[in-house]
Amino acid sequence: MFDRIALIGLGLIGSSLAHASKRGKLAKHIAGHAKSAATRQAALTIGFADSVHATVAEAVKEADLVILCVPVGACGAVAAQMAAHLKPGAIVTDVGSVKAAVLRDVGAHLPASVHFIPGHPIAGTEQSGPESGFAELFDARWCILTPPVGANADAVEKLRAFWQAVGSKVEIMTADHHDLVLAITSHLPHLIAFNIVGTAAHLEEVTDSEVIKYSAGGFRDFTRIAASDPVMWRDVFLNNREAVLEMLGRFSEDLSVLQRAIRWGDGEQLEAMFARAREIRRGIIAAGQDTAAPDFGRRK
């Protein structure tokens, strides 16, 4: 499908894309770049990259598909480093969790001779680093592409075909709508998870070891997503500030209603709110984005 794919960043997503590209025989050559020499060496040892490069400029040379797999906040600087070295006609994309900021930061640097089409696979685990990747990560998950107005239709279709070939289903929407949808389905959940883990850690009356010991009561479900990469998530919140604050405001309003129902002992309202939440869960299972199995459908 491509002669040469360049992956800038070789963490969970970058390494998984390499594994999935090899599985599907999607590239003759996979070139990788990571800032850390240890990560570059790991990519060669594990074998998911055919070559590794100490600079972004070298890595992107002759590539017809360049994928930025770095935290959202680093995308602008990486784009500046690659701009003069990109092959004319190359497709440049990314995997960041925020799209309007990437469109702005990366778009500002790239020449008109390449096709920049931002993307975001809705897939991941709480693990990070080059050892955490696996070929199946994107199977049956959604990938959202947010081509800017006037994007080359052939390039969009080629990128769609690539994501389908690594196992994903593809949806296209505007960057702004993406950022709003993800603010509620991903960014706010992570923020809440980080927050409750912090609250639990600061209690005087309950020890940390008690929190850990009895975490199977619900708390551990939150800690899993709170274990996600801190730098990646810092950048998400800095770059999708408005949508996250909007969702957080609504969340806090709703929480005040629940809080009052508890304070007033309004059992009827509590039960009705909880029953509605259960219905949403059933919708997710019916849509195939999770399973009813106690393992959460994570083991395939």
Place this chain on the structure above:
Amino acid sequence: MFDRIALIGLGLIGSSLAHASKRGKLAKHIAGHAKSAATRQAALTIGFADSVHATVAEAVKEADLVILCVPVGACGAVAAQMAAHLKPGAIVTDVGSVKAAVLRDVGAHLPASVHFIPGHPIAGTEQSGPESGFAELFDARWCILTPPVGANADAVEKLRAFWQAVGSKVEIMTADHHDLVLAITSHLPHLIAFNIVGTAAHLEEVTDSEVIKYSAGGFRDFTRIAASDPVMWRDVFLNNREAVLEMLGRFSEDLSVLQRAIRWGDGEQLEAMFARAREIRRGIIAAGQDTAAPDFGRRK
């Protein structure tokens, strides 16, 4: 270990206790009571109960261990129904997620001739009903017993041995401390999960089907615990009001700090808070209450 165990309530916990008791050959006879005739029939069909009874009074007759497996709010009424029919010397316990309220509500009805020792297995799934039980539910999970001051030591030891025989590790603490610990490790996480699912359902700009479609970004982790039984959880919040409101207050304070860090673009503080949350997660894995595996350690 017992001649006759009576299970009052045959949902997830009741049926799992029956399966686990049969696995460990802990009772010559397991008697069950459920309000619904369909549930009683299911217990016989599945085979985890040796006899089922339409009234609490019949079910507890001659039992030397009686376990209340009904929502916390129903415990007082059930205790009133059984009080006159309990065998002298019987151990009466429960599995409710709140302990001070149960101690008060149940204790008020029981005769001095029986040993009442409240308990709470920290185990469960988001499923409910007699079909959802399985023998392994309590394996390697904690069960907390909260014997009142002056409880019979032999009875406490016998109940401890029972929980160990169904697979649990046992800890003993006061009812008040239990309620505080569980408020943070279980009750607040459930409240937050119910709330965020509600927030997501009420957005105008993002459709329900988008929320469901892109839930793999983090949201689905919350929906699992938000799918838990609404009546059970209503009763938890009505009966552990003070501790839950206290934890909720702390959570909201912490959330305001995070909110301000996002509004001010304070990346350093965000990263530090997120990194700390990751450490807690590592503690949970190290303590064996979860695993690093992407399946959450739920499949054994």
